[in-house]
Amino acid sequence: MRKLLLIALTAISTQAIAQVTNDGKMKIFVDALMKKMTLDEKIGQLNLPGAGDITTGQASNSNIAGQIREGKVGGLFNIKSVEKIRDVQRVAVEQSRLKIPLIFGMDVIHGYQTVFPIPLGLSCTWDMQAIERSARIAAIEASADGINWTFSPMVDISRDPRWGRVSEGNGEDPFLASAIAKAMVQGYQGKDLGAANTIMSCVKHYALYGAAEAGRDYNTTDMSRMRMYNDYFPPYKAAVDAGVGSVMASFNEVDGIPATANKWLMTDVLRKQWGFKGFVVTDYTGINEMVDHGLGNLQTVSSLALKAGIDMDMVGEGFLTTLKKSLQEGKVTLAQIDAACRRILEAKYKLGLFADPYRYCNEQRSKTEIFTTAPRNEARKIAAESFVLLKNQANTLPIRKSGTIALIGPLADAKENMPGTWSVAADFSKAIPVLQGLKEVAGDKAKILYAKGSNLVADSTYEKNATMFGKTLHRDQRSNEEMLREALAVANQSDVIVAALGESSEMSGESSSRTELGIPDVQQQLLKELLKTGKPVVLVLFTGRPLTLEWEEKNVPAILNVWFGGSEAGYAVADVLFGDVNPSGKLTATFPRNVGQVPIYYAHKNTGRPLAEGKWFEKFRSNYLDVPNDPLYPFGFGLSYSQFTYSDIKLSAASFRPGQSITASVTLTNNSKVAGKEVVQLYIRDLVGSVTRPVKELKGFEKVELKAGESRTVSFTINAETLKFYNYDLKYVAEPGDFNVFIGGNSRDVKEASFKLQ
Ligand code: BGC
Secondary structure (H helix, E strand, O other): OHHHHHHHHHHHHHHHHHHHHHHHHHHHHHHHHHHHOOHHHHHHHOEEOEOOOOOOOOHHHOHHHHHHHOOOOOEEEOOOOHHHHHHHHHHHHHHOOOOOOOEEEEOOOOEOOOEOOOHHHHHOOOOHHHHHHHHHHHHHHHHHOOOOEEOOOEOOOOOOOOOHHHHHOOOOOHHHHHHHHHHHHHHHHOOOOOOOOOOEEEEEEEOOHHHOHHHOOOOOOOOOHHHHHHHHOHHHHHHHHOOOOEEEEOOOEEOOEEHHHOHHHHHHHHHHHOOOOOEEEOOOOOOOHHHHHOOOOHHHHHHHHHHHOOOEEEOOOHHHHHHHHHHHOOOOOHHHHHHHHHHHHHHHHHOOOOOOOOOOOOHHHHHHOOOOHHHHHHHHHHHHHHOEEEEEHHHOOOOOOOOEEEEEOOOOOOHHHOOOOOOOOOOHHHOOOHHHHHHHHHOOOOEEEEEOOOOOOOOHHHHHHOOOOOOOOOOOOOOHHHHHHHHHHHHHOOOEEEEEEEOOHHHOOOOOOOOOOOOOHHHHHHHHHHHHOOOOEEEEEEOOOOOOOHHHHHHOOEEEEOOOOOOOHHHHHHHHHOOOOOOOOOOOOOEOOOHHHOOOOOOOOOOOOOOOOOOOOOOOOOOOOOOOOOOOEOOOOOEOOOOEEEOOOEEOOOEEOOOOEEEEEEEEEEOOOOOEEEEEEEEEEEOOOOOOOOOOEEEEEEEEEEOOOOEEEEEEEEEHHHHOEEOOOOOEEOOOEEEEEEEEOOOOOEEEEEEEEO
């Protein structure tokens, strides 16, 4: 034991010493380089233009090449292919005075060419290893294609499904989102950022971007600091704790100052309180947009950004064109410019770019390590794990691989829409739509008939706006009646109807806010008609956000929410529909009954006039006249083909002191004939506090797999750390007193016990 301890200590100290030596070497290198740099060259490092007109073999003739030669570019983003990247890198390291390599970024958000589910879907796996693996695979593929920096993970908490970017985040809960932030950063950066198959991660959008008023993208946010610290900051901090190399500023304001110019946010919180050592990049034209925010002209806002702690300016060239003047006029200092330049050079150093600027430009790797069989199989498995079974009346699912299956809907044969929003590197032609998936997985055992049934939405302009970036749904010119007629003819020949309906992939994501959250008009009509045939109908629901599904929940026998599952989605849908994979996804965002309930989330406060459980309306209570308070599907919810039951909670002790811990356990039983996975969730309520506390907060989870009939004890450790929160003075404390603990398969259906912190 002693010997082991000694080995461990030696290992730690060797690691620590190596880190110190590396940091020391890096400092010596960067110091020497910066001594040679002119002011213009330093400012040039802070400039991150978009890729512009670069074409393979022609990089040196591109518009951007001139700027690179003059040392006016620090990096480029969203260029695809190792050949192009090698070409531009050559301009930087062979034709610029100081030969400083460029850093190459990209929005590798949920996979590179092998595409995984959209982040909201991925979060519903509650499987941190799978999530880390997805980021690892993304890093391997991206780095094989020349990329060394990704604008991911996006960890903005959001409780408003009107906001389209909920699709890019991990839902509403800070505890779960923090675990995911850590897994993603580890997956991208690996153990050694200098390795050729790891990339630098950039956590975004710091901060509070998910709290845009009315769910309208880029809109104002305003919240108390207690809410920031307890609910919205934790995932960004978790990424910092995991060693994330960079941070992206958000577009929105925080406390009346846009994040991009917010010194409290960028320096006091991020660097001083959290100890962040990497660099901060703006979001796309984030500096220029502060002119419209009303903070002054481009020179003023650029100097504000630098002084706040921003290091790199994405696209807008505010730094490039005004910082020199601001320095001459005494509006910024050389020390501020130097600090930003140093952080960018350090990032390049950590990535090993000074040692070998072509480290990530390996043509051989780009041919052999992208979109290969093993990662695609992994993506198929993970996609199936992200699906959430919302309803399954009378075991409508799984369906048999026999007879005739009618597959109907605008999302049924929609290759371009499978990868989902933010899939910059995806090859849509290789994505697997549901039709192909069902046919291949069923083989010759079942007959699959197909009809489109309807367009995405009646209004063609709406459809155009919701199918951008080549993500077409091939709008059908036939009338609604004609399409419906064809669909019913197909439906009537079948034993079971699978309706693939919902949003197109660009109906969520950036600049895709919605005020109505139902399945669009013509698709609703189609669904109603299909139900009238009297055949069993399974709704395979595509969506990038929680939708309002009250009607569907009442009328459709089975609903499988498949988000946007990525390049292998079609296979994964077939795997789950046929029961080859038992669904195990659990919602990470509450599904409201209607838009009026928004924002709606499980970890709400009690109010002074809470409504009694089970009630709909009581005068002078906190409630609505027209709809119950509770959501349609709560946070953590998701069905399985298995049936799980929970025993009562056993506590190892009824009270403990700081420094001690207790365990809360349940016995989980699979009371069915099929093996399945269940996400066991632990919630806690702090009953009395110095400030008001949520009615429930997620504090632990474990995904367990049980064979048919199997039982297992699942235990969680609770200590003072579990109970800490930021109090009125923003001190992170655990307050003695009474607590409730809940364990269950979702945030609503739980077992309950109580304990005391002394
Ligand atoms: C988005 C970011 C993204 C950036 C670069 C912006 O519009 O907000 O999330 O990383 O563009 O593509």
